[in-house]
Amino acid sequence: MLSGNQMSWEYGTLATEVYELEKPVGHTSADIEYYTGLLADISGPILEPASGTGRVLIPLLQAGHQVEGIDTSPQMLATCRQHCRKRGLDPVLREADMTVFVQLAAYAAVVLPAGSIALLHGRKATLQALTCFRDSLVPGGSLFVDLPVPQSAAEPEALRYWWRDPYLWTRQTMHSEHDSAANQTTRFLRYDKWEDGTLRITELQRFRLQYWSCKEFENMLVEVGFTNTQVTADYKDASPPRARSGVWTFQATTPAFTIRRRGAPAFPN
Numbered sequence: 001m002l003s004g005n006q007m008s009w010e011y012g013t014l015a016t017e018v019y020e021l022e023k024p025v026g027h028t029s030a031d032i033e034y035y036t037g038l039l040a041d042i043s044g045p046i047l048e049p050a051s052g053t054g055r056v057l058i059p060l061l062q063a064g065h066q067v068e069g070i071d072t073s074p075q076m077l078a079t080c081r082q083h084c085r086k087r088g089l090d091p092v093l094r095e096a097d098m099t100v101f102v103q104l105a106a107y108a109a110v111v112l113p114a115g116s117i118a119l120l121h122g123r124k125a126t127l128q129a130l131t132c133f134r135d136s137l138v139p140g141g142s143l144f145v146d147l148p149v150p151q152s153a154a155e156p157e158a159l160r161y162w163w164r165d166p167y168l169w170t171r172q173t174m175h176s177e178h179d180s181a182a183n184q185t186t187r188f189l190r191y192d193k194w195e196d197g198t199l200r201i202t203e204l205q206r207f208r209l210q211y212w213s214c215k216e217f218e219n220m221l222v223e224v225g226f227t228n229t230q231v232t233a234d235y236k237d238a239s240p241p242r243a244r245s246g247v248w249t250f251q252a253t254t255p256a257f258t259i260r261r262r263g264a265p266a267f268p269n
């Protein structure tokens with residue numbers, strides 16, 4: 001079921017096809033190697049919320065991990081299932097929203113590469129997702145989550161295109177805006193699929209990113225009960241986070257023993 005902050009057209013048919021062309025399974029910006037290293041000592045089940053087409057999930061399965069995926073996009077999930085079948089893999093993949101999905105104390109680690117948590121709108125949804133991750137982790141379980149570094153403007157992206165005979169796919173930014181009060185950028189991305197110069201399908205994606213400072217995000221982790229928070233930049237252990245970094249990766253753990261008061265709210269207010 002989709003929550004109010006997630007509309008199904010966000011990763012539709014064409015967005016999925018272009019994701020495949022731009023970032024096929026195994027495509028890495030050093031994130032797959034970094035996550036593989038972070039997970040090397042994890043032997044229990046792993047959850048990847050927003051697992052998409054399996055770009056990261058499949059290499060982790062091939063490295064011997066038991067990984068489950070959830071995603072709100074039926075198109076991204078269908079593509080992931082096809083990729084898994086072709087490789088003789090059969091992971092649990094669910095259509096579910098990361099602000100709602102919980103499997104109590106089921107996973108040794110939760111991983112969110114590619115800054116996907118920034119697709120959630122605002123503090124309430126982000127705290128809900130972090131609370132779901134906490135509850136889905138075993139006591140002492142690990143969370144690894146990427147965060148895009150805050151931008152002060154939303155630059156339009158130059159037109160990009162991909163040829164695969166007989167089709168041409170194009171993606172262009174129709175509109176971009178930056179909301180400094182909400183610390184968000186929003187782009188309207190138009191995807192077109194052409195054949196012999198004729199437009200076959202078109203699709204609009206509202207691509208909104210929610211930014212957090214390192215301190216704000218760390219405070220949210222602590223607020224929902226994570227401990228041992230650490231942050232690195234650009235997939236290098238020795239690299240501290242800076243405003244000019246490309247991506248920050250947070251690590252945190254759930255307490256080894258969780259004592260929850262009876263009647264305590266599932267989500268912080």
Ligand SMILES: C[S@@+](CC[C@H](N)C(=O)[O-])C[C@H]1O[C@@H](n2cnc3c(N)ncnc32)[C@H](O)[C@@H]1O
Nearest residue numbers: 011050051052055071072073076097098114116
């Ligand atoms: C940038 S893709 C990342 C896919 C994959 N993790 C990777 O690294 O290639 C973002 C994915 O997040 C999914 N998504 C967006 N909001 C979500 C939500 N609230 N719950 C679960 N998945 C969500 C989208 O459908 C999309 O597949």
